[in-house]
Amino acid sequence: YLKREDVKRLFQSAQQKLGKTLSSGDMATLFSFYDWLGLPLEVIDLLLTYCVSRGKRGMHYIEKVAMGWAEEGLDSLEAVEEYLQIRKEGYGAIMRAFGQGKRLPAPEEETYMKKWLREYKLPLDVVITACERTIMRTGGVSFLYADKILQQWHQAGVKSQADIAKQDEAFAAKRAQQKSSEQPRQTAPQRQNRFINYTQREWDYNELERLEREKQREW
Structure with missing residues (x-):
């Protein structure tokens, strides 16, 4: 009351x-x-x-x-203080990681950061790592690209730099396995084609000799 x-x-x-x-x-x-x-x-x-x-x-x-x-849903002082701290420290650090520390985030950018920090509850250093990788891979600022990285990490339960390293190792092992499994499929048809072509050419040559001998007997 x-x-x-x-x-x-x-x-x-x-x-x-x-x-x-x-x-x-x-x-x-x-x-x-x-x-x-x-x-x-x-x-x-x-x-x-x-x-x-x-x-x-x-x-x-x-x-x-x-x-x-x-x-x-900020219905307590604790919730408000956490929210304000994320906005002040988290948003600023992410914008700096993107090389955009001199400007305020646009509403769409703030929506992404809110999801990463408040919905996914990812540690700030994990989010910053995703931003840095985005810059390295795209050469520019892309909240959408960073979001795809962080979605995958969130689904995989990533919560630390050690977890990121494990994800990198698993990805590298998967790529190596894919390359090794693709190699035989690329070379085998080539060897088979060379054999077929060689056999076909040899058969044609023998058949031509036989036809030539029969023609000489008729003369």
Whole structure:
């Protein structure tokens, strides 16, 4: 049950953080974060701190961030702190690994990073390794290519650099086996064709000699 005193403290904290007197519309918007979005009051208070730290005090921006947090399921201080740490450290490190440290990620790029770090829960160093390999193999920035690598690693249960090394060894062994199994299929038909061609030419030559002898007897 939400107490009136708790709501009053939220509004007072919001006025102090935003540096202005809240209008009735502002109060209604803030209360909707609790009533409509289901965010706890302490999360709403942290939300205000976060927005102000980014230089954003407009209620429209704050509401947009609140909706994003609700979609992410950030319903506790611990969840919010983890989320903010991933955004600050994880996203920045990935962008630097792609050589894009001087710009913010585009929404689509952020969706990929969110999947790798929050859905797959891959360690940051594993994600960075995939980004570095993407650059080496494609010569450019490709979140899609990195995503394919990380999908395979996630399905294989990769959680460390040692796991990546095992995947590399298994892939190299598989390639070597494929090459060795393909070699006989490539050479055998060639030997068989040479034998057939040689036999065919020899038979033609003998037949020509026989026909020539018969022709001489007739004369």
